[in-house]
Amino acid sequence: MTTPTEAPPGPTTVPAQQGSDFARLSRRITEAGLLARKPAYYTVRFTLVGLSLAATWTGFVLLGDSWWQLALAVAMGLVFGQCALVAHDLAHRQVFRKRRASEVGGRIVGNLGIGMSYGWWMNKHTRHHANPNHEELDPDVSPDILVWSQDQAREAKGLPRFMGRHQAGLFFPLLTLEGFNLHVASARALREPHMKRRWLEGVLLYGHFVGYLVALFLVLPVGMALAFLLVHQAVFGVYLGSVFAPNHKGMPMLNGDTKPDFLRKQVLTSRNVRGGWLINTVMGGLNFQIEHHLFPNMPSPHLARAQKIVREYCAELDIPYHETGLIESWREALSHLHEVGVPIRNAPAEG
Numbered sequence: 001m002t003t004p005t006e007a008p009p010g011p012t013t014v015p016a017q018q019g020s021d022f023a024r025l026s027r028r029i030t031e032a033g034l035l036a037r038k039p040a041y042y043t044v045r046f047t048l049v050g051l052s053l054a055a056t057w058t059g060f061v062l063l064g065d066s067w068w069q070l071a072l073a074v075a076m077g078l079v080f081g082q083c084a085l086v087a088h089d090l091a092h093r094q095v096f097r098k099r100r101a102s103e104v105g106g107r108i109v110g111n112l113g114i115g116m117s118y119g120w121w122m123n124k125h126t127r128h129h130a131n132p133n134h135e136e137l138d139p140d141v142s143p144d145i146l147v148w149s150q151d152q153a154r155e156a157k158g159l160p161r162f163m164g165r166h167q168a169g170l171f172f173p174l175l176t177l178e179g180f181n182l183h184v185a186s187a188r189a190l191r192e193p194h195m196k197r198r199w200l201e202g203v204l205l206y207g208h209f210v211g212y213l214v215a216l217f218l219v220l221p222v223g224m225a226l227a228f229l230l231v232h233q234a235v236f237g238v239y240l241g242s243v244f245a246p247n248h249k250g251m252p253m254l255n256g257d258t259k260p261d262f263l264r265k266q267v268l269t270s271r272n273v274r275g276g277w278l279i280n281t282v283m284g285g286l287n288f289q290i291e292h293h294l295f296p297n298m299p300s301p302h303l304a305r306a307q308k309i310v311r312e313y314c315a316e317l318d319i320p321y322h323e324t325g326l327i328e329s330w331r332e333a334l335s336h337l338h339e340v341g342v343p344i345r346n347a348p349a350e351g
Contacts, residue, residue: 013222022263022294029295032309036304041301042095049086052079053113061219069220073228077179080114084240085284087114091122092296111204114236115212117186119195129296133269134254141253145174146337149253153343165345168338171245178237183209189249245281246273246329248288250336251322265295267314269333272307272323279326280304290321 029035056076063069087110089095096102106118125140131137133148141148147156149165156164163170189195190202216225251269253258260268273279273287285300286292291310292303314321324332 002333008158021146021317022161025263025310028309028313029298029306032305034306034309035295035298036302037095037097038299038301041299042089049079049082053083057215060215064219065221065224067166067224069224069228070231074235077232078239080179080232080236081239081243082284083109083114084116085243085286087116087118087121088125088284088286089300091118091125094297094299102279107201107204110185111201112208115186115205115208117189117195117201118181119197119201120186120189120192123189123194131254132266132293133248133251136256138246145346147340148169148249148337149255150343151255152346153340156344161344164341167341168334169335171334172238173215174236175241176234178241179233179235180237182237182240229339243284243286245333246326247271247286249333250329263294264319266290267310267319267321269293270322271329272321273326273329274323275326290323 056072056079058071059072060076063072087106090102090106090109093169094098095105103118106122110116110118110121120317128138129141135141135149135152143152143156143160145159145163146167147153147160152160153164161199186205190198190205195201216228219225220228248269248271251271253267254265267290268292270289272290275287279287285303288307289304291298291306294310295306298306311321311323
């Protein structure tokens with residue numbers, strides 16, 4: 001049941017709106033002290049995630065030649081996901097105010113820790129935040145493999161057209177490859193001219209790759225090492241996809257003709273996920289996606305308090321504010337993927 005401040009993700013356009021609505025909201029958030037840093041929280045969180053990563057690698061070495069390593073691969077996939085969420089907070093300067101400290105921490109956790117280029121991810125994610133769900137400007141809805149709107153479906157050729165017929169059913173299987181995709185995209189980005197400190201990025205990134213593979217094939221027989229790698233990277237990919245996809249997929253899409261103001265652009269294209277402390281922990285605070293997109297540098301532990309202010313403010317302005325449970329968020333996202341594939345499924349067979 002939708003409350004007055006909630007709305008289903010059905011609309012495909014967002015109305016244009018002008019004014020200083022976001023400035024007034026920003027003052028309320030600032031006066032509530034919700035942009036202040038939380039060093040104690042991040043000290044505890046970083047310590048726990050770091051200890052978890054150390055524990056899984058220690059367990060890997062001690063366990064040795066055993067098929068129980070596959071259970072450890074699952075655990076390590078989840079820990080890598082938590083490391084990625086830590087890198088996300090560092091990239092948004094939620095932890096440190098200074099860019100230098102954020103970059104150092106991000107490269108250590110991202111490049112060296114999990115094999116994901118901090119510079120590549122920063123470039124991609126910054127563009128996403130600037131224009132969420134924009135068909136031409138948001139790299140997260142680029143029709144590289146899947147299509148995200150019926151307009152994209154009508155224009156799709158090659159792999160996106162082939163995948164688009166049944167993309168809702170293929171979505172979760174494809175997520176098992178997302179961990180590998182992050183590694184490959186990170187390595188490719190080292191050749192991009194926009195990449196800053198590419199030598200440092202490359203040394204740390206390939207340091208991770210070499211260390212990871214050497215550890216696997218020194219400790220385990222070849223077949224078991226390959227099985228560990230596949231399970232670990234598959235869990236890592238599915239976990240990250242399960243955290244990031246519910247936040248925007250199935251929400252309104254924008255194009256060149258839709259120019260809402262900042263407040264409406266961020267609220268109407270984002271979805272919050274309910275669930276309490278467990279969902280907060282698993283999703284690293286990104287279940288408060290609306291608040292995160294409005295205030296990207298807000299520390300994660302403040303997002304729940306900010307939600308009350310943002311939701312009430314949206315109700316005052318009659319701006320739809322969409323929030324749902326995790327399972328329902330996936331149903332909405334997958335339903336959207338199925339619907340946008342209609343033009344492909346209804347098109348006459350080629351040849």
